[in-house]
């Protein structure tokens with residue numbers, strides 16, 4: 001398993017962790033992703049921005065093999081994972097995904113949510129899985145809630161627990177789909193702090209987000225999606241100060257006010 | 258969105274070819290395995306020591322043909338009985354389930370009745386209910402009530418099954434998340450309207466499979482009316498075997514009952530798939 005953190009001494013020339021080539025996805029006649037290409041190197045934090053319905057969630061779902069693509073390729077750690085012969089389960093074990101709606105399992109406690117995949121999908125011993133989960137819960141201030149059921153927690157706590165659950169399998173790539181969109185503004189901070197912490201530790205992430213200030217802060221690359229296409233792709237300082245595409249400018253004017 | 262018309266790339270075409278191959282392989286495996294298992298079962302049957310005698314008494318074509326007409330007429334009674342009972346059971350069971358879920362102190366007696374009803378009725382074997390009502394009520398010679406044994410046997414089935422179905426409904430109602438009730442109440446809907454427009458419609462979708470279970474079970478249990486001398490399909494078959502000492506008619510009846518349940522099972526599967534396609538699209 002590849003390490004979560006990147007070694008700062010070898011910044012240069014890392015083989016891409018993820019390479020998306022001309023991805024296409026349609027639901028019936030409706031083309032939702034059209035010729036999407038994207039490269040993610042280890043340690044990158046890619047932020048997908050764009051208005052609702054532009055295809056951000058669909059792209060993330062395709063990357064996690066939750067949808068079959070209609071054309072194009074996704075290379076993960078050098079393997080073409082869109083090949084039908086690839087075992088999706090094995091690929092997903094190396095990825096983590098957090099959804100907007102938390103999607104914690106309501107019948108399990110927070111701790112049980114966190115040890116489920118390490119034990120049942122990764123074959124970790126119960127003790128080791130619990131130790132790792134408790135350590136992560138502790139780090140993100142959830143230790144006291146470990147034995148509660150998700151419904152007893154606030155939205156922010158639930159979403160933090162969902163991030164911890166995804167981290168417990170030590171994924172090489174973490175995908176976050178608007179994880180703060182369902183939260184109170186005052187709870188957004190505590191969730192974003194986690195993500196910021198992960199970014200600082202060099203976790204490779206692809207995330208859809210509406211938090212522009214945050215994207216500007218942590219992203220290494222920002223992608224602007226519209227109508228299923230990546231219209232523009234640039235480092236945050238360029239994207240937010242001098243976007244090339246008029247549509248990007250219009251979108252940013254709208255969301256930044 | 259895209260200006261040009263899309264043609265699948267070579268990669269995509271190769272992927273489709275692989276998927277096609279995978280489907281073919283799956284199909285071959287499924288076919289071979291099915292044939293193998295069925296063939297083995299058939300072999301065990303045919304090679305059993307009593308096969309000769311068994312096929313004479315259970316698989317006689319002549320007896321099947323001779324008993325067919327009477328059984329067909331009998332099964333028609335089972336079908337009508339099933340349909341009418343079901344029509345009565347569904348609303349009755351829903352009432353009982355909702356009665357159990359009421360909160361108002363005024364309705365406490367209703368709750369008690371509902372609990373006692375389900376507990377007692379489910380405890381009594383259905384055949385006893387059929388016999389008690391089918392023979393018992395006509396014996397009372399009550400004024401203004403029919404003495405038709407079919408009717409009373411049907412009432413027994415309704416009583417018995419409404420208790421089971423009520424429990425299925427209750428499980429379905431309980432399975433709807435409390436936040437749904439809260440949202441409905443927040444919109445100003447009262448308890449009954451919340452149930453009627455929010456909880457029950459969601460519950461019904463979830464309980465379709467267990468409900469179908471009870472339906473199929475009821476279809477078969479319409480055969481219990483033969484216990485009070487009603488000339489249904491099973492009675493017709495028994496009548497024939499009593500005179501001809503051949504059990505083939507029972508197999509014919511079984512075939513009819515299976516034929517009855519298959520359309521219902523397919524219908525429910527179809528309904529269920531439609532709901533899933535419509536409401537769970539892109540669930541994330």
Ligand SMILES: Nc1ncnc2c1ncn2[C@@H]1O[C@H](COP(=O)(O)OP(=O)(O)O)[C@@H](O)[C@H]1O
Nearest residue numbers: 027032051052053054055056057058059538539
């Ligand atoms: N299962 C689906 N069936 C049909 N259309 C879908 C489905 N999922 C998403 N879509 C459509 O795809 C488009 C992109 O959706 P999505 O990826 O969720 O956008 P975003 O996450 O950027 O808001 C939307 O127009 C949406 O209506």
Ligand SMILES: [Mg+2]
Nearest residue numbers: 056057178208
């Ligand atoms: Mg989305």
